Every structure is written in structure tokens, then in C-alpha cells.
Amino acid sequence: MGLAYRILGERFNNLTPESRLDTSLRSFHDLLARVLSACDENLKSFAHMAVSAQVGCSWCLDFGYFHAHNEGLDERKASQVPVWRTSKVFTPLEREVMGFAEAMTATPPTVTDEQFAGLLQQIGEPAMVELTTHIALANLYTRSNVAMGIESQGFSAVCEFELAGRDVASR
Numbered sequence: 001m002g003l004a005y006r007i008l009g010e011r012f013n014n015l016t017p018e019s020r021l022d023t024s025l026r027s028f029h030d031l032l033a034r035v036l037s038a039c040d041e042n043l044k045s046f047a048h049m050a051v052s053a054q055v056g057c058s059w060c061l062d063f064g065y066f067h068a069h070n071e072g073l074d075e076r077k078a079s080q081v082p083v084w085r086t087s088k089v090f091t092p093l094e095r096e097v098m099g100f101a102e103a104m105t106a107t108p109p110t111v112t113d114e115q116f117a118g119l120l121q122q123i124g125e126p127a128m129v130e131l132t133t134h135i136a137l138a139n140l141y142t143r144s145n146v147a148m149g150i151e152s153q154g155f156s157a158v159c160e161f162e163l164a165g166r167d168v169a170s171r
Contacts (some may be wrong), residue, residue, distance in 0.1 A: 004100045017069045029043035032133070038126035039134070042073050046094055047131060048138040049081035049103040057142035058152035065163050066155035085166070093122055097131065 045068050052060035061082065068078035077094070080087040091095045100119055103111040120128045156163050 010124070032131065032137075034066045036130045036133070037145060040127070041071065042068075042077070042094050043094065043097045043123075043127075044131060044134045045071075045073050045078060046081055046084070046090075047135050048085060050098040050101040051105045051135060052136040052142050053082040054102050055139070055142040055146055057145045057150075059145050059150045060142045061163065062152035062154065064082040065159055069156070069159045077161055079159065080164050083164045096122070099134045100131075101138070104132070105139055 018127040027102075045064060046093075049061060049068075051057075052064055065074075065075075065078050069075050077089050080089050081098065084090055084095065090098070096119055100111065100115055103109060103115060116128075119131070125130065
């Protein structure tokens with residue numbers, strides 16, 4: 001996590017003159033990482049990247065793919081999140097998670113009772129609470145970045161696969 005904190009710290013230090021905000025955001029992120037472990041990391045990563053693609057946050061997509069690479073997550077699948085609906089690499093559960101992330105991201109949210117109940121049955125209550133919180137935070141980060149004009153910085157250049165764009169056919 002050291003590299004991620006350094007990168008995120010630089011990002012927030014450049015944006016906020018108030019260092020307490022930077023410290024608070026990093027502390028909150030660290031706390032969540034320590035106390036929330038019920039949800040599969042790949043699912044959370046794919047959900048965050050699905051939010052990023054829907055909102056149009058190039059920084060979050062770039063960094064999310066880089067994070068998947070550095071954390072040993074499924075890099076091939078992470079590269080396909082922007083085209084998850086047409087890509088053949090995802091399981092039904094992963095597709096449901098990304099659909100749920102997009103439904104939470106819509107304005108107003110379009111999550112259905114059936115959608116929520118279906119995921120809850122598959123991953124359990126602790127993981128569902130964690131996933132929902134993670135997606136809500138992804139919306140905070142992505143929307144803030146887009147509003148402030150923060151764009152991709154090329155972190156994913158070290159990854160094995162090219163990050164798919166919405167107009168790129170799945171691999």
C-alpha cells in the first residue's frame with residue numbers, strides 16, 4: 001500500500017491546501033482496508049473500475065488497473081472492465097457486481113430489490129455491506145476527480161494488457 005498512499009497523498013496534497021483533509025482521507029481509506037475484508041478484492045476492484053468507466057474518470061481507470069496489477073489481482077479481467085458487457089472473461093457474479101455498481105452510479109440510482117437480493121444471497125451480508133460502501137466511495141472519488149479535471153497519468157503503462165476502451169472489442 002505504500003506506493004498507493006504516496007500517489008494518493010501527492011494527488012490530495014496538490015489539490016488541498018488543508019493537510020488535515022489529506023490526512024483524514026488517507027486515514028479513512030486505511031481504516032477501511034484494515035477492517036473490511038469480507039468482500040473479494042477482485043470484485044471490489046472491478047466494481048470501482050465499472051464506476052470509473054461509467055462516470056468517465058480516466059485517472060481512476062488508469063490507477064485502478066495499476067492497482068490490480070500491483071496487488072496481484074486478475075489483470076486480464078481488470079483490463080476488460082470498460083467493456084465488461086461484451087467481454088467473455090467475466091463470471092456471472094462479476095457481471096452482477098459491475099451491473100450493481102453501474103446501477104448505484106446512475107442518477108438517480110437504479111438498483112432494484114431483486115438485484116440487491118440476488119447479490120446478497122451470493123456473497124452474504126458482510127460482503128454486501130462492504131461492496132456497497134466501496135461503490136459509494138468510488139462514486140465520491142470518481143466524481144470529484146472528473147469535477148476537478150484530474151486525468152490519467154499513465155500508471156497502467158506497466159500492466160501486461162492494454163486497458164480496453166469502450167470502443168475496443170474485447171479480447
